[in-house]
Structures are given as structure tokens and as C-alpha cells.
Amino acid sequence: MTRSLSSADERLLQRFFDRQLAPAESAAVARRIDAEPALRQRLQELQQLRDHFGAAWAGERPPVAGAEFTSRVLAAARRLPSGFRTEEDALPALRWCQRLLVVAAAAALLSLLWHAGWLRLGAGGARAIEAAPDAMRMEIERLDARIRAAQQSHQSPQGGQAPTGTARSR
């Protein structure tokens, strides 16, 4: 580096070289460069360094994205946990939701049936007997009649006490 320049001049010249000065400042520096050989020489050095740096990639063509690049990026983005969701991607999740809903509805129905007493599972539950009211009345009467008949037949040979109740009262 040219040692005759102050650090302020070095910075100023660098800004000039990199076109970071306002037009008026730039014009002032340009006038100084014309008048001061040290500044001119330093500016030439900067330009030569730039040329050398650029030469490192001389003849190399920058890589260009392939035709499928964007679609590959989008496909990879879809696979991320926070990725885009297409309808196809959402389908398995939707199916799981449907299954979950069916299972929940079935569980709710069974629970209702169990609470209503229509469903008794396991050995602890009493067995329910279902019949129409008329049929039940007829069955009770039939049982009463049998009990009475049995009592009568029991009393007849021994002359014991009359029966105290019926099947209905039990």
C-alpha cells in the first residue's frame, strides 16, 4: 500500500473508487487525484487489485439453476413440518380425522346406551328381560296360577294354612 497517504485519504479514496461518494464530493476527489500523484498511484493500485481479483473467476460461467430447481425447492418445502399443504398432502390427515370422528361417535353412542341401561357388559351386570306389558302380565298371572295350584295341592293332604301372597306381591 502507498504509505504516503493518510488514513483519512485512504478511506476517502476507497469510497471514491467504490463510487460511494456524493457527486460533489466525488468531483472534489477527482480534482485532487489530478493534482496529487500519490493519490493517482494509489487509485491505480486499487484498480489493478480489482482486476486481479476478477481474474480469479475469469472464463468461469456462473452456475445456472436447472429447469426443475423451483419445483424441487417447493417439494422440499412441502416436506417440512411447517410446509405448504396441497389437497393431496392433506388427504391422509383428513382420512385420519374422519376415522377419529367415527370412533368418537361410536364411543359416545355406546356410552349413551350403557347409561340408559340398554347395555350391560360383563358378569357384574344384571340381565335385562324385555317383553311387552301384556305378555308380562299374562306371564305373571300364569306364575300366580301355578303357585296357587301348588299351594292348594300342598294344603289338601295336610289341611295347612292358606297361602299369604302371590307371585305379584313378591
Next chain:
Amino acid sequence: MFALKPSLGRDDQDLIAGALAGNEAAFGALVDRYKDRVLRLLGRYCRDPIECEDLAQDVFLKVFRKLHTFQQDSAFFTWLYRITVNTATDHLARAQRRPLRLVEDDAVLDGAARSGAADDDERVGAAAPLMRQELAAATRAVVDQLPEKYRTILILREFEELSYTEMAEVLACNLGTVESRLFRARQRFKEALERLHPDLVPHRGDGR
């Protein structure tokens, strides 16, 4: 050396808003718009085009994941460049830690070029491109051995032609740091050239 410098225009804002809202086409348009610039910048760090494309994909996936953190008061491309530079330098650091590296051996390539040159000595005009190749290989070797922060600031300035303000955004530092780092980077580049290839170094008074 002819970098386009897009600013955060209306289009960018719309595309970013769309991508944040889950619009895949908007994000795709953002990728389409910037993929070549990202690849070109990655090409300054990595020579293998396939590796560059893989790195570019990583860059855009990071953009996708972090887009919600982007502060729209700065330019989108400087934010994108920051991610690109970080991805490239991380890649280089990983590559340097690998015990076995598949490296294009400049010495071998140079030797081949020289033996080829000997065969072609009679051919008029063959020397010029070979000299350019040698010069490129020599300066590239110098660039490759610069510390990462100096190499990056030179790439951003000399190839991408970013302003000091833009470089400050990309590198997340202030303008004073940009200026002093750029100055030191040029100094280090010149010193490395002097050490490795004294014949290439600009000397006082030999300017145009």
C-alpha cells in the same frame, strides 16, 4: 461484475405476503426471481455446480422457514444474501473439517495446462488463454486462502457490486466496519499476491 440490484419493490412485498399466507405459487415466484443471483453468489465460494444447486436449495428452504422473521424495512435481497453467505461459509467450514477432501488440485491442473502448452507451442495465439487460465488459478488460490470475512466482503463488493450500506445489511455490521474490513481485505489480498505471486503484484509507479 454486472450484478442487478433489486430493491424491495411492490412485487417482492406481495410475494412475501403471499408466501407467508401459505401461497405456494407466491413463494415459487420468489424463488424464480432470485435463484440465479443466489447461485451466482454461491459460485464464488464453491466450484461444483451440483453442490452449488444443493446449497441454493438449502438457502431457499431457510428462507421459507425464516420468512416470518424478515423485517420489511430492509431490502429482501440483502436478507437473502446474508442467508446465502452464511450457508456458503458454513459449507466451507464443514468441508475444511472433513478428513478426506475431493479437491480440484490446482497444481495438477496447472501442470496439465503447462504440458498442453508445450505441445501447442507452435500454435499461434494458444498462449494467451493459457496465461489467463494460469492467472485465474493463481489468483483463485490467493482468494481461497483469504480469511472468510475478507473473501466475503471482496466478493460482495467486486462481483455483486453492493454499496457499503447494502454490505452493512448483509454482514449485519455498521458502515465503519464495512469500510475498514474492505480496506484490510484488499491489503491482505495484495500481501498474499506479493507472497505467492510477486510477478502479479502491482508495484508503485508501474500503473497505467
